[in-house]
Amino acid sequence: MQQPAIVIASEEHADELLDEFGRYQRDYDLRAVRSAGEAEEVAREIQASGGQIALFVSESVLPDAEALAAFHLWRQIVPTARRLVVAHWSRFLDDATRLRAGLAKGKYDAYLLMPRGVRDEEFHTAVCELLSDWGSTVAAPVVETVRIVTPQQDALTLAIRDFLDRMGMPNLVHLPDSDTGRSVLAKLEPGLEPTYPLLEDVRGMVHSPRTVREVAAAVYGRPEDIDVDTVVDLCIVGAGPAGLAAAVYGASEGLSTVVVEAEAVGGQAGTSSMIRNYLGFPRGISGMRLAQRARNQAIRFGTRFFTGWEVTAVEPGTDGRPHALHTDGGVLHARAVVVATGVAYRKLGVPSVDALTGSGVFYGSAMTAAREMEGLDVVVVGGGNSAGQCAIHLSRFAKSVTIMVRRDGLAATMSQYLIGEIEYNPRITVQPTSEICEGGGDGRLEWLDVRDTVTGEVVRRNAEGLFLLLGAEPHCEWLPDRVARDSRGFVLTGRDVPKQSWVEGLPPESLATTVPGIFAAGDIRAGSMKRVAAASGEGASVVPLVHAYLEPAP
Numbered sequence: 001m002q003q004p005a006i007v008i009a010s011e012e013h014a015d016e017l018l019d020e021f022g023r024y025q026r027d028y029d030l031r032a033v034r035s036a037g038e039a040e041e042v043a044r045e046i047q048a049s050g051g052q053i054a055l056f057v058s059e060s061v062l063p064d065a066e067a068l069a070a071f072h073l074w075r076q077i078v079p080t081a082r083r084l085v086v087a088h089w090s091r092f093l094d095d096a097t098r099l100r101a102g103l104a105k106g107k108y109d110a111y112l113l114m115p116r117g118v119r120d121e122e123f124h125t126a127v128c129e130l131l132s133d134w135g136s137t138v139a140a141p142v143v144e145t146v147r148i149v150t151p152q153q154d155a156l157t158l159a160i161r162d163f164l165d166r167m168g169m170p171n172l173v174h175l176p177d178s179d180t181g182r183s184v185l186a187k188l189e190p191g192l193e194p195t196y197p198l199l200e201d202v203r204g205m206v207h208s209p210r211t212v213r214e215v216a217a218a219v220y221g222r223p224e225d226i227d228v229d230t231v232v233d234l235c236i237v238g239a240g241p242a243g244l245a246a247a248v249y250g251a252s253e254g255l256s257t258v259v260v261e262a263e264a265v266g267g268q269a270g271t272s273s274m275i276r277n278y279l280g281f282p283r284g285i286s287g288m289r290l291a292q293r294a295r296n297q298a299i300r301f302g303t304r305f306f307t308g309w310e311v312t313a314v315e316p317g318t319d320g321r322p323h324a325l326h327t328d329g330g331v332l333h334a335r336a337v338v339v340a341t342g343v344a345y346r347k348l349g350v351p352s353v354d355a356l357t358g359s360g361v362f363y364g365s366a367m368t369a370a371r372e373m374e375g376l377d378v379v380v381v382g383g384g385n386s387a388g389q390c391a392i393h394l395s396r397f398a399k400s401v402t403i404m405v406r407r408d409g410l411a412a413t414m415s416q417y418l419i420g421e422i423e424y425n426p427r428i429t430v431q432p433t434s435e436i437c438e439g440g441g442d443g444r445l446e447w448l449d450v451r452d453t454v455t456g457e458v459v460r461r462n463a464e465g466l467f468l469l470l471g472a473e474p475h476c477e478w479l480p481d482r483v484a485r486d487s488r489g490f491v492l493t494g495r496d497v498p499k500q501s502w503v504e505g506l507p508p509e510s511l512a513t514t515v516p517g518i519f520a521a522g523d524i525r526a527g528s529m530k531r532v533a534a535a536s537g538e539g540a541s542v543v544p545l546v547h548a549y550l551e552p553a554p
């Protein structure tokens with residue numbers, strides 16, 4: 001099989017760079033070129049031969065093009081390759097001012113200084129992160145832990161693959177008459193007509209799942225695998241950042257901990273292609289990989305995960321008895337519960353646009369992404385206050401901001417003070433009676449087709465950023481009424497709990513709900529910040545409260 005390529009473009013330090021990248025020679029095809037034009041030729045040649053390019057490395061100055069212009073050119077040929085600038089120390093100050101803005105706008109992925117000696121592992125950690133990110137999102141997996149056999153990739157197959165990908169389970173699809181397909185079919189009972197898709201799990205067992213949940217159950221087990229008489233210390237509902245953090249801190253501090261997750265781990269964050277504002281990841285990290293790492297960390301401390309199972313109801317325990325959590329796969333009993341079920345942003349429902357989520361298309365106000373919008377034309381969809389605030393924030397960076405709503409204006413849905421601010425802001429325009437029906441671009445959003453809901457006319461326009469604020473709904477329908485919520489359904493905790501539920505004039509602890517032993521963390525909590533770091537911070541902070549509840553001070 002052809003190795004994926006790393007194309008290194010440098011006129012002045014080509015030999016040094018080639019030497020430095022020598023350690024990747026076993027797994028990658030290293031191609032050194034001296035100019036942007038030569039790199040373009042090599043890229044076209046590799047592409048024409050069916051090969052892949054994992055990484056473009058460019059020195060900060062090339063003889064025939066600016067590094068950013070070169071990346072733009074190469075991106076048109078291979079939009080999926082990661083892009084790295086390696087600068088010589090002598091150019092550090094000049095480059096920093098010239099190239100930093102391009103990094104913030106996502107024109108390339110990382111900026112590194114050339115190693116000054118051997119074994120510069122910091123440099124290579126960054127290179128490996130880029131290659132690993134490329135490998136986990138672009139390349140067909142080389143390692144295959146789950147095999148799927150089907151004559152066609154139908155919706156069920158795609159949903160199963162999405163679940164497996166989000167759980168970090170490399171998988172490939174094989175045709176029934178391929179060698180792998182035949183070997184999997186041979187494991188079926190003789191004479192049994194196969195129902196596709198067939199799935200061969202890590203242990204070599206073959207299943208014929210009809211739903212994603214059946215796959216989850218086959219690979220990760222069912223809640224009823226825990227003996228019905230077992231009472232765990234802590235059951236966490238939801239494995240987004242808040243639930244994962246609660247699991248890591250709960251299990252590491254000695255609590256027997258179980259997590260029940262309705263879908264795959266990661267929650268909303270798991271759907272973000274690049275989280276750039278999470279502390280300690282200067283080059284950003286995909287939400288999926290962050291979640292997989294956190295899950296592995298929690299497992300190392302002894303957490304048990306049940307993924308693919310929705311908690312449908314919780315019966316609060318009375319007089320110190322455990323709480324009972326109901327799922328379609330059995331009932332779990334826990335002395336304390338953390339509700340970390342987050343919110344779901346309403347989706348736009350236009351597949352071509354949703355496919356660019358994270359690449360110019362953002363759900364929620366996406367404060368970090370706002371900086372990337374400098375000098376660009378941006379669209380905000382939504383008529384609520386969050387859409388108004390988002391548009392005002394974006395107008396500090398973007399060239400133009402267009403608020404699109406289906407209604408004939410904002411008056412019915414947005415506060416007057418925000419409408420006033422928007423009217424006086426020269427960069428913001430409101431486009432009523434409009435809906436997005438299509439979108440696309442070269443690896444990132446570039447254009448949108450917008451339909452006038454009155455006339456039906458469709459007009460294509462430029463848009464390099466799309467912020468969807470269609471409303472977020474809390475996942476709380478399964479909670480009993482005794483767990484107090486605000487008018488929008490977000491769980492009330494601490495001082496936000498209505499005074500009549502305070503005990504002896506005192507509010508519950510900060511993350512405690514109105515039911516003793518049931519806590520809430522992350523986006524589901526009324527007044528939460530709706531960020532990965534805030535959710536994981538709350539997940540960590542809830543654990544001492546759980547401890548105090550389980551073992552009250554004498």
Ligand SMILES: Cc1cc2nc3c(=O)[nH]c(=O)nc-3n(C[C@H](O)[C@H](O)[C@H](O)COP(=O)(O)OP(=O)(O)OC[C@H]3O[C@@H](n4cnc5c(N)ncnc54)[C@H](O)[C@@H]3O)c2cc1C
Nearest residue numbers: 238240241242262267268269272311342522523530531532
């Ligand atoms: C596309 C996108 C990009 C984002 N990018 C960023 C970013 O760059 N930086 C940033 O700081 N924030 C970002 N955010 C916001 C951030 O992801 C959220 O604030 C964060 O994920 C909230 O974490 P959480 O654990 O509270 O809830 P969630 O992430 O919503 O996780 C809740 C989990 O609970 C599960 N669940 C729900 N109901 C049940 C049930 N009954 N039983 C079992 N499980 C259940 C859900 O399936 C889900 O996995 C982004 C959000 C989105 C949607």
